[in-house]
Amino acid sequence: MGTPRKPTAYILHKESSEKKQIKPTEMAATAGQVIVCKAAVAWEAGKPLVLEDVEVAPPQKMEVRIKILYTSLCHTDVYFWEAKGQNPVFPRILGHEAGGIVESVGEGVTDLAPGDHVLPVFTGECKECAHCKSEESNMCDLLRINTDRGVMLHDAKSRFSISGNPIYHFLGTSTFSEYTVIHVGCVAKINPLAPLDKVCIMSCGFCTGFGATVNVAKPKRGSSVAIFGLGAVGLAAAEGARVSGASRIIGVDINPSRFEQAKKFGVTEFVNPKDHKKPVQEVIAEITDGGVDRSVECTGNVDAMISAFECVHDGWGVAVLVGVPHKEAVFKTHPVNFLNERTLKGTFFGNFKPLSDLPGVVEKYMNKELELEKFITHEVPFSEINKAFDYMLKGESLRCIIRME
Ligand code: NAD
Ligand code: ZN
Numbered sequence: 001m002g003t004p005r006k007p008t009a010y011i012l013h014k015e016s017s018e019k020k021q022i023k024p025t026e027m028a029a030t031a032g033q034v035i036v037c038k039a040a041v042a043w044e045a046g047k048p049l050v051l052e053d054v055e056v057a058p059p060q061k062m063e064v065r066i067k068i069l070y071t072s073l074c075h076t077d078v079y080f081w082e083a084k085g086q087n088p089v090f091p092r093i094l095g096h097e098a099g100g101i102v103e104s105v106g107e108g109v110t111d112l113a114p115g116d117h118v119l120p121v122f123t124g125e126c127k128e129c130a131h132c133k134s135e136e137s138n139m140c141d142l143l144r145i146n147t148d149r150g151v152m153l154h155d156a157k158s159r160f161s162i163s164g165n166p167i168y169h170f171l172g173t174s175t176f177s178e179y180t181v182i183h184v185g186c187v188a189k190i191n192p193l194a195p196l197d198k199v200c201i202m203s204c205g206f207c208t209g210f211g212a213t214v215n216v217a218k219p220k221r222g223s224s225v226a227i228f229g230l231g232a233v234g235l236a237a238a239e240g241a242r243v244s245g246a247s248r249i250i251g252v253d254i255n256p257s258r259f260e261q262a263k264k265f266g267v268t269e270f271v272n273p274k275d276h277k278k279p280v281q282e283v284i285a286e287i288t289d290g291g292v293d294r295s296v297e298c299t300g301n302v303d304a305m306i307s308a309f310e311c312v313h314d315g316w317g318v319a320v321l322v323g324v325p326h327k328e329a330v331f332k333t334h335p336v337n338f339l340n341e342r343t344l345k346g347t348f349f350g351n352f353k354p355l356s357d358l359p360g361v362v363e364k365y366m367n368k369e370l371e372l373e374k375f376i377t378h379e380v381p382f383s384e385i386n387k388a389f390d391y392m393l394k395g396e397s398l399r400c401i402i403r404m405e
Contacts, residue, residue: 039177085326099196211350213240
């Protein structure tokens with residue numbers, strides 16, 4: 001991992017504004033203080049992030065402050081940074097896929113303590129609402145994903161500021177910062193022996209794709225599964241199909257360079273919609289004698305979503321949407337496709353309950369039942385975070401790990 005850089009975080013004493021460098025042994029000394037640290041701020045849509053000294057306020061009621069050690073880039077960050085198909089909220093600290101250590105906890109927090117190893121999650125679990133009590137849902141009433149909120153729930157304020165001016169949060173996580181403040185219900189405590197530079201990708205991409213297949217599509221042994229979009233989320237969905245015993249895993253992508261890579265993930269056949277004159281759903285129906293048993297869409301493109309639905313077999317086919325659509329996208333299909341007994345579903349975070357389920361998924365990696373290494377194609381220091389955006393925009397990376405120290 002190279003030689004560690006000197007810590008760049010400071011405590012900002014409220015009375016004196018004196019800046020003091022933190023050594024690891026002094027970690028607890030920062031509790032209750034404003035910490036000044038580096039964060040990558042998105043000032044404007046589509047403009048490179050700028051590493052700034054940001055003030056991070058102490059955690060309030062039911063919040064924890066986390067020292068982020070590794071974060072990675074998911075396509076959802078890129079959509080909200082581009083703000084082409086999403087509402088612009090700036091200046092903002094993006095990032096939601098990460099691993100870190102609890103630095104301090106706010107009032108009422110009993111489930112986490114300083115020093116705990118944790119994964120932040122963009123959707124949460126209050127453990128009290130009807131969704132949290134239901135075995136079927138992970139759509140917590142209080143903490144479900146909210147892409148437009150830029151402040152904390154407790155007081156509708158941001159914990160980040162520069163010279164007293166607020167910088168907005170993203171997905172309640174804002175992990176492109178050396179320190180961040182998150183609601184305790186969006187923080188999963190994991191095995192401290194788990195390598196955070198690997199399991200950080202479980203905090204979004206891996207669990208989303210893997211869960212979309214194993215928890216939602218639920219392919220039977222020997223079945224056929226089409227995966228639309230062979231980025232990290234789609235390949236994690238393919239991994240779910242492989243462990244479920246699917247016999248045919250058909251990868252669909254418009255970027256042909258994805259195909260070679262996808263072989264490592266058990267994808268058995270490839271279809272590039274650009275190679276065919278007819279719609280890709282018809283191509284898939286032809287090669288599968290009427291359609292696939294299951295499909296999982298991981299592109300964010302509404303036409304791919306429609307194809308993913310229309311390519312499943314009538315009578316029993318199930319399609320699962322995962323990609324985050326453009327805010328004005330409309331899904332259009334003929335109702336007869338439903339009458340013919342096809343099912344359409346969608347999921348956030350692969351239907352995993354973030355706090356209850358994520359520690360167990362991490363254990364599966366620790367027991368060597370799951371592979372994460374093959375998803376990690378790039379790694380950059382925090383100072384080069386913009387490179388991670390370039391790799392994703394060029395379709396070169398699956399996951400690029402951003403090292404904070
Ligand atoms: P990625 O950019 O790494 O991968 C997306 C892949 O889709 C690329 O290989 C791209 O070439 C392909 N693609 C794009 N348009 C296509 C089309 N029309 N037909 C076929 N392939 C197409 O992105 P990722 O990080 O793997 O994320 C995938 C999607 O999942 C994104 O939309 C992201 O926002 C979404 N996501 C959803 C959740 C959730 O909980 N539902 C969580 C994380 C990510
Ligand atoms: Zn994500």
